[in-house]
Amino acid sequence: MKKIGILVGREQSFPESLISSINEKGGGKVVAEMIKVGGIRLDESKRYDIIVDRISHEVPYYRAMLKRMALEGTYIVNDPFWWSADDKFFNYSLAAKLGIAIPKTVLLPQHSYIKDITSESLRNLEFPIDWEGIVNYVGFPAFLKPHDGGGWKNVSKIYSLDQLWAEYNLTGTLCMVLQEAIEYDQFVRCYCVGQEKVLVMPYDPSKPYLSGMQYIDVEDYLSPQLHKRVENDVITICKSLGYDLNTVEFAIKDGVPYAIDFMNPAPDAELASVGEKNHKWIVNAMTEFIFRKLQSQPEPLPYRWAQTLDAFVAEPKKAGLKKAADKSEKRIRNTVSKKANKTGK
Structure with a gap:
């Protein structure tokens, strides 16, 4: 079983x-x-x-x-x-190298630090930060958000440098990124299961969670060409990150799908949130994935210690096999010797 x-x-x-x-x-x-x-x-x-x-x-x-x-x-x-x-800023950087459209993004030093971090601990840190250079690159509006987080927690939409400073001063020890806000024409959230199966869902991030209005059931929401590009981008991202269950969000502007969030290894799948159609899809897709994994006898991921452990386990086995072979050979020699003695040869 x-x-x-x-x-x-x-x-x-x-x-x-x-x-x-x-x-x-x-x-x-x-x-x-x-x-x-x-x-x-x-x-x-x-x-x-x-x-x-x-x-x-x-x-x-x-x-x-x-x-x-x-x-x-x-x-x-x-x-x-x-x-x-993993973290979101690494994901953005990797995806950009893979040819995925990513909004302009800057990783920011933390505002505050744990108790034992002093100015001497931060001698490698540029001070003051080049805020003007950062905002000239990213532009406004922009999103200030944690480099490792989800659920739209601690996310602020920024329209000016003064607002950026005010919000940044409230972030405490969180490490943040400032990312260009894509004023999208369309928005989609995509399930990906097994790094190959994709469901593209029209989505409105401006609506409240559990409002029943975030997920929009619209046929042919994207053109066939754009739909295919989004699917391919999702698979590329998830294969590169190795996630078997993930969601990828795209803000689409002028026909370009910008991937803005794709570190969601435990994505929302609650019936009351995603709706019956999407809920059934993710349940069925995950069930099929699990049974495929079982049929193919899922191999452990290639961790660094695997070869060491395999070699460590193999040595006693080799020693045991050699010992058994030596015993077997000894028995054969004894048997041959006894037979030779009986026949006088």
Whole structure:
């Protein structure tokens, strides 16, 4: 029996629907369930074949626990090691090199620092910051937002240098980026599953969450050519970042899709938020992806320690095989010797 673990936060409908879908399709041979964990032992054994992680970015204990489970060969959606290392500014820079349209963006030094950081700790930091050079490059309006965050938290739309300073002074220890605001003609949010399956959803980010007005069910919202470009850009981004479940958002201006947000490894999939049509799509797509992974015997991701561990495990096996071979050879020699003695040869 194969086991799938679902690690969740406050969301309700998506994990419940995914578990139900997997169990129905699995027919007892594949079982999905909510993960229950407490103290994790150093010698913890493998519990799950695949884990779908929806909350470890908010709970450090969960992130550490998932890394430990990955060590036993559990396939984690999404990879906790890369997710820990990733950030939005790196994503923007990588995507730009891959030919994806990205708004002009600048990474800003933090406004404040933890207690033990002093002026001597920051001797490599330019001071004062060249604010005029930054705003001349990015322009207004612009968005000030965390370099690693989501859910539109701590995001401000900026129209002037004075407003930028005022908002920046409130950011504390958050590391921020200033990004050109694309005054879009169209906006889409795209699910991507398995780095290959894409759902392009017309989306209005100006509407409140759970208002029922964010996701717009419009046929042929994009031209076929633009739709294809968006799909290709989504797949390029997700393959490059290695995310098996992600959303990518595009602000489209004058026919150009600018990717503005694509570090969403635990994207919103709640029925009340995304609507029935989109909810069903993501549940079905994830179910199909999980079963494809199980059929192909999911290999652990190529972590640096894998070769060392494989070699470490292989050595005792080789020694054991050699010992067994030596014993077998000794038995054969003894048998031959006894037969020779009996026949006088």
